[in-house]
Amino acid sequence: xxxxxxxxxxxxxxxxxxxxxxxxxxxxxxxxxxxxxxxxxxxxxxxxxxxxxxxxxxxxxxxxxxxxxxxxxxxxxxxxxxxxxxxxxxxxxxxxxxxxxxxxxxxxxxx
Numbered sequence: 357x358x359x360x361x362x363x364x365x366x367x368x369x370x371x372x373x374x375x376x377x378x379x380x381x382x383x384x385x386x387x388x389x390x391x392x393x394x395x396x397x398x399x400x401x402x403x404x405x406x407x408x409x410x411x412x413x414x415x416x417x418x419x420x421x422x423x424x425x426x427x428x429x430x431x432x433x434x435x436x437x438x439x440x441x442x443x444x445x446x447x448x449x450x451x452x453x454x455x456x457x458x459x460x461x462x463x464x465x466x467x
Contacts (some may be wrong), residue, residue, distance in 0.1 A: 361391060361394075365404070367402060368397075368399075368401070368402030368403060368404055369391065369394075369396075369397060369402060369403055369404065370404040370405075370406055371387075371391065371403075371404070371405050371406070372406050372407075372408075373405060373406065373407050373408070374407075374408040374411055375407060375408070375411060375412075376411050376412065376414060376415060377412055377415055377427065377430045377431060377434065378415075380407070380430075380431050380434035380435060380438075381434045381437055381438060383405075383435070383438055385438065385442045385445065385446065388438070388446065388449075389445060389446060389449035390449075391403060392446065392449040392450040392453060393449045393450050397450070397453070398452075398453070399453065400453045400454070405435065407431055409424070409427070412427040412428075412430075412431060413427055415427070
């Protein structure tokens, strides 16, 4: 059975995650690849991962914008690691999406 997006927006698809920051790196690569290979997804900017702010802030003191910014930065770093650690198989899920992104020679994927 294929994974489905949690929600379809007029401008893309959303996936809701209720993770703490240290769990973000455990996002299912299989599920991510299935989302990326969906023929309705034609632009990487149309895929949104949304995280529960309360869970993310449970590792920080709540109520200040600096802590929210710190939590967002931590999530972005964890998501970046998911892409870096699985770059080739994620790219192969839908090369057309990634061809839209300018990749520097230092970030090429070896085939």
